[in-house]
Amino acid sequence: MAGRGPLSLSLSLSSANDLYDQYGPHLSVLRLNRWLHWETAREPMHYDIDVNKSCGVGPGLVFAKAVLHKVHSSNENVVIGLVPCAVGGTKIQKWAKGLGLYDSMVQRAMAAVEQKRGGGKIEALLWYQGETDTINLDDAEIYAEKMETLIRNIRADLGLPHLPVIQVALASGEGNYTGIVRAAQKGIQLQNVRTVDAYRLPLLNDNLHLNTVAQIHLGHMLAQSYLSLLAELNSTPQP
Template identity: 85%
Template sequence: MRQLIPALFLFSSLFLLFTFLSIYPLPVSLPFPFSALFPPPHAGAYKLVFILAGQSNMAGRGPLYSDSDPYDQYSPHLSVLRLNRWLHWETAREPMHYDIDVNKTCGVGPGLVFAKSVLQKVHYSYGEVVIGLVPCAVGGTKIEKWTKGLGLYDSAVKRAKAAVEAKRGGGRIEALLWYQGETDTVNFDDAEVYAEKMETLIRNFRADLGLPHLPVIQWYLLIYLADMVF
């Protein structure tokens, strides 16, 4: 019996570690998706899916540890999931883009706060629901980097389609959340053609996802004025 105690202790420790990592993933890209072994609660549930796309503003650059969160907006919620880089659902937590925007140091972004707000409002009307977030944003990217046929756009479409597949619980894509444009405000010529490129991007997303009326929630950014002469 004494010989079994170390083995049981090791097994229990590994089980707790894997469970913790599946619910509270480390803010680094790991070589193995622990969530595949120990999926979080509601991973197989039908989800209301939101795509998070754009650049650093969406990926998140806010401080991870702060005393300025009196309403507990940034803590994980078991009914808010994120699709990780391996296309497995895991409990959503900040940094939301830790395994997507891998060349930058990610922090707090708008995705989790938005999802928890939606969850609260929808819950009162429809009862228990699960929100699925699909992080796709990459810092420092101009809108031209999101052209159809290029890596960022194609990856976002692929991930969005995967998020609603039946083998992952199914779901419905509710909206594209777009927070991007700062890189396109540095040069006035880029800013002038931004609206046209944005309209094209929206048309492409709606066509490729088969959702002609897909809502797009867009944050606006002002043009840099430092080098402009009046």
């Protein structure tokens, strides 16, 4: 989710401008920074969160702008807040309840609601992770169990039993067991969980991370999946 798409591209000026229009800032999209203050969201979104990596364009800001345009275009008072929490190169076991990454994610989510001016609520969790879990067979085989536990835990800790979760099936992996992790991601059957597939989206030269164009496309895929789920939830009361 942190994104590694380059912000500066060797393209014609018009093409570069078109891409920037997709991932550039919007006054109605904010991000919660490392110090738990709201600010205008800009790429790289995770520059102060994923501090040990070189961050770039990710799907989050594109997602928010697409949702804003589709759902809230007629209401200038609506603001979408993004809460970046991603740390690249981490196995899903590192996101277990009680460990630093998970606890920080929950704390930041709670702080976001407390500090949202004019009120607000958490609408969804976006999740793109797992390349490191493809290295060892044992990690790949327990991925589904760990992911389902994470979803149950965060819903319980946030008091949101029906929280929508939009996850991404891997585009690539660091090891030989990418297929097992992808199958695990696509096989999760928990309520209000949707999966978008990043397979075959274009990668950087490292053959691991999505390039800028792919990140933009993924942002729109996430938005479409979220909006589809939202429509279902609005038409079908939750138990």
